Amino acid sequence: MNLTSSRDELLGRPATTFSVYKVHELPPLPRDLRATERCLTAGGMYNPGGRTAEEATGSQDSYAVGDLSGKHNKWRRPQTLPELFPRLWDVFLPLQGPHSVAHRTLVLYRPAANGSASQEPWMCGTLLWYEPGTDPRKVPVSTAEAVYRYPIVGRIVFRQPAERPWADTTVLVEYLVHADGTSQNNTFEHRWGVHDSPPGKDFYDWQNRCLSAGGVYNPHKVYVDRGAGEPGCDGTRPGLCPAGLLSARHGTFAIAGRKGNGSALTRRLYTDRQLALGGPAGVLGRSLVIYDDHGPKARGERLACSVVGGVYRRKAVAKDWFGNGQPTTLKGRVEMIQQTEHDVTDLDVKFEGLDDSGDYRIHKVSVEMDLEFPCEETAVYGTWDPLGVGPARLPEPGRGSTDQYPMGDLSGKFGTLEGSAIHASAHNDSRLPLFGTDAVIGRSVVVYKKNKVRWACSTIERGYSPSEARELRAIASFHHPLGFAYGFIRMTQLVYRDGSTSDTVIEVKLRHPGKHDRNVTRNHNWAIFVNPVGVDATVKVLNTRCVAGGYMWNPYYTQLADPLNEDLYRDECGPDNPLRCYVGDVSGRMGTIDIGTQRQVFTDSNFPLEGTVSALGRSIVIFTKDRGGERFACAKIEPDSDIIKYANIEKPPRFVLAQFMAEVREIMGIPEWMLSVDSRKTRTLHDGGCVQFLLHFKGPIANQLELDFSRLMNAGSLPAPTLYIPGYVPSDKRKKRLSYRPCGARDPNQKSRKKSFLGSRAHCNRWSSFSCYGLAVLSLNFYLWAGTVF
Template structure:
């Protein structure tokens, strides 16, 4: 026991506290025409509090009189409606009018007060409370938390309960050298199971509660459904059970738990003068602390327990790398009780005065839209991918445009759409700009921009607008550049790893739904993105709405094809915490998503009216054990809208693992590798260049650094037969630089533009000079780590299996050719630690007559849901019918292998049957090729390859087949294994547009 006591006796320094000599609290206010801050500073020499106001009014409300109070609880900025209700803020504990009088604007814009009637800490201290303002004339209310300015003096931990009690308990530590040391504990707990045992009369129950510590070292997360493993009350000073630090009920009394949170909340606020120490168990691989609640009738029996975890600030970043503009916007929300802080750092790629002036003059607004950027649209040639993100995020239905933007602020943050950053922030700092326009730069704060909860902006798109090229009365600005709001670690250096799962509906609806949650953080928000969801069986010609949806146990059987007994193989609703099913509107079983987020709508096959939806769920947990390996058992069910208890469709929830690839270079005296990783289609690809010379000495490294002239990914793979040819450089068989978006190659020198301005395969152009590496020669060498927003490892434009070519300076340079291919390697899939190549399932098609050709299909083994690459090595007319090239041949996979009728001129390949269509996509109500889009590949018949890609050219006997018919495609729909595998199917070319 003595050893345990010594191991647990950690002081503040183990949590990283930095003691400061004085403390400053600040409240950030923006609502009802009042904007600014009120600061509370402790004057040590006088033992008094100085109050500084820095407030302003808007043109709409120039004269204001406010009555102001301090309330029990901090503002929950996750809530964007009714956040100032007494139900949220508690009772008024201090009436500031009695001390300072009314807050009168504009007289008190920059006022200064001093008093000894207020305290920073203690039972009635300001720390952790809120300011409530009531307009004397209109009775309207606004509120703001009182927060610590120096975040190093504060640490926060949280205990999250799930069942049979749900809710959160926050622990907030404040420490200064002035002995302002205290712990605030805020509880908000309610029953979600076994409520019927409590009786209808009770609105709350009272319970003993203590902090327990595990008696063994824990390195992994442990299930909290069984609390009986806990034996020791937290007692680092060996004071005995009643005197233990963890015996908080002895010092503070019992905690209340509401029996019906919809009617009565049992929020409580405690100040603990003894719980001033916590061990590093919160953040290190040590013993863990748990908050335990006891049964109210049997105080020796555990009711529920939850691990006390260190609450990390939420950091997010938007990377802008497009249209000659680059930079980032950082967002931080330290706790749910504080506003979000933003830092804009955007400039031009060239960085010169002229381009900065153009940017400052052109920018017309910064807005967060409802949806993420659709990954497939990020690489579309004709359409601005920012247009796929719907409209400005406006959950409160603010009147957009009613309050204009301007350098002289016209409104407060509650008057604009939540996503209208320009409206809320323009003119709110002291930055100066080249043009008095709409540009934002520097630091801001926003009280209506949550980074957590239902209205979180994480994963949505931030869009920069520009002045319209052809302005009209209806449209004077238009989307220009956009980037995704992505979670980052605490120093903004790396993205947070994201656990991603996807659902692919095939019949009778088609659609793709993505679930995303920070890896190994199941207590955090889960985002749900309906990329598309469309009726596909011809049963509905109109859009439909009000469809229930839920997560169920057990993988679906083949009964999803059945009309009368569809998805009856479904198990129960996913309910890991055994929550009662008839419960509050914001609770219920974890899998009952529609209860919390609402019902969904389904579109017809018209792509323009297709439904895209985005939700954030605070309760949905993505556990790898439920989705990975032989035990994976969860699937998503959609219900009929007219018969809400009848299943419409069901599909398995599939883990979407990060994609790792590597290029091994081992030629020409050069060796090394290039690693590539893309966590999800929504995120950039990360690259790590590690290439040197085989000898490794200074001289050869200098030669390599001087000779290298570029790194480029080409259209095609390396032809295996050419790999061992003596006379020909096999890198020349890979065609040209991969450039599906038709970028103007050579228009912008390497490193001087943004990544969208170069060919997708031009790594040198996109990456040169983008990290802090130093080189022997100031040339074209790449080394170290980079990221690329235009280098997909999945989808139609994936670079997997293509060739990466290192160029060198030409031996005999000319005006047309100053560099030439030197060394190349294939981009190959690897496992998660880059140790082994992924096993690849390879299939081959050999044409003998009337054309000769070879097609290779490749897909990761036993992963039929992943991309399949299709490589036309060659294809040539062989029957003498054409000595010249022919074009526009459709191609498809059919149900049956061909018979001998492939020799027949009139009835060739009729034995192949229909186009392979195992998911029964309706082909009667619309032209299947016209309804088959890059985004909605589920509307394609599985075998209709020309509809998803393009028609083919076939070389004549005298033509060069290497230049004409060699093609490479990536198909997201073709399974080489699994129940719908293609191995026994037939492939047939269609002559031009004939059937």
């Protein structure tokens, strides 16, 4: 268990004593709130027996299961006491069975700030399974989920110790809300259960909904048709129930009509002894069906269904280090693993080659590889701090709890790198999410010198094995010279072997067109539209622009029964309830974007890149500034490749790689994000006569880019630009010839073999034909990389 404290103690409020500690019925909400607010989401004190304060007689069985301070007196924490160490016995605190406290929350209280006798939450943490022993370790846990999108939205999570199908399974109903607009009222007494088969598309069928799910899952062939007077299946006799008949064991639940009622009304936690996630009787790949016995008779009893799919741990790694203006000696990695959003993140830090180093922090965005100073404030910006903790009045490094520092301030949480050439440490962090909107995947780690100068940096990438998953990449490229936005929106997502998917990481880099345009506009809504863009993407009249994109994408018919009730939709759709938004309404759940300012990174749980519901082939539409409703700019969402290739050219005097890249991009007619160079890999060869660099060809036409680049280097010219832009005719003044030549190539019109500024033939003859002539056609080390991180 990892306890997080409130930052209030840094703001002058006493936080040195507490006298009440209880187990609460639910885990805290996973979204990132301040500690006190987060603890308030854990429900009430866990009291399955319904005990009252008047019944307490002093014996443990007379108190609520979760009333630990009542059963064991009250603790006080003197200001000088840094830890709690009492060892207590409790025979009414079950770790197994229907009343288990696993995955519930331990909350520590302190006196209220107003001086009254009441108590308020101070710290809280989730109770998780650990292996016993002198060095206890967390038990690996398998997690599954059923996600509902129509006609209700919500999520039900299943957790069981990995490879132990006989162990208890925790079932967490996170929230359930009506989403089709038919009802804004809460509904009750909904039965639920696991059924044999995954659902087909009949969950859209009003009269025959979810019939494809089959019957109730009963792998052990439990006989349920019992005669009068015989004991039947219920919560007191769970062994007489089929494994899938959950409502018989745990009761029915409610579905909220509005999201404001969702958490308090529908969040529930159950412990089930008959439900296995793995093994021959596992429920993965089957359906979880929710019933409505009080709905219209013509509709049938099944209200909604969803497949039970896997939830896989997230791993993130920063390991490929860029020097900030010069090569770096730094080696090693920062590795993060989080099982689910309800778990703490395990952090493993290993550095070698440290040189007078100080802090290390997570910064807002990823590293751009072709910059000379990629770690600077202008490139990756400041420390990642989505909760706005700020730099003021922080505890000394390594002295406070993790929530007392900005989320990305790793050295503040765990200590600096000072005085070490080699550093190795392992930590747990309750405020370093790899799931959800504040996830750190797609951002960067920056290592500082002791004098606060930024020294080295690396992008935080997903860690996965190709046997487990594959990464999908997509891009919406805004590159039309007559367009109204210039830049890209790039998306990545993992797809696992069973079809389950990760969140989608989205990078936005947009400015206004024009080489020197410094316009800044803010608060643009953005959305996925159903169709690709047409030639109307660049028309000047706003109300006719991007019309070919159609309308906002809504594949799950959210708000279908009341589509004109915009006020209701805007109240319900938000970051705290992303499934209640249209899939296409990205700004509804992620917020707005700015044009002409910093890059932005988002993590979206509802942006699919593959399957029957996929954003690929559709368009992203950006609306006018200040949350305006008119379409401002648009681009098609296309696959994003990354072809990596080494190239050598003869090095002229005063060679500047950036000028070479700009000339190549101009001739090929492509934006900078379709052709970039890895600044770490540039080096000189052949006594300085050649320069070698590593190119990345990106975007939907990466293959064509690579071929045309080879043609350009071979022939020295390119008659037509590589990138075809519908409706745009390139200028006849476009540059067509390249001023550079590949290393070893000789102009056939050059009759003299005298040494020139490009180097002599004698110089090339000292090297192998592979070095000098093979590279003339740029054939050295051609790779296709999938971006996999191990």
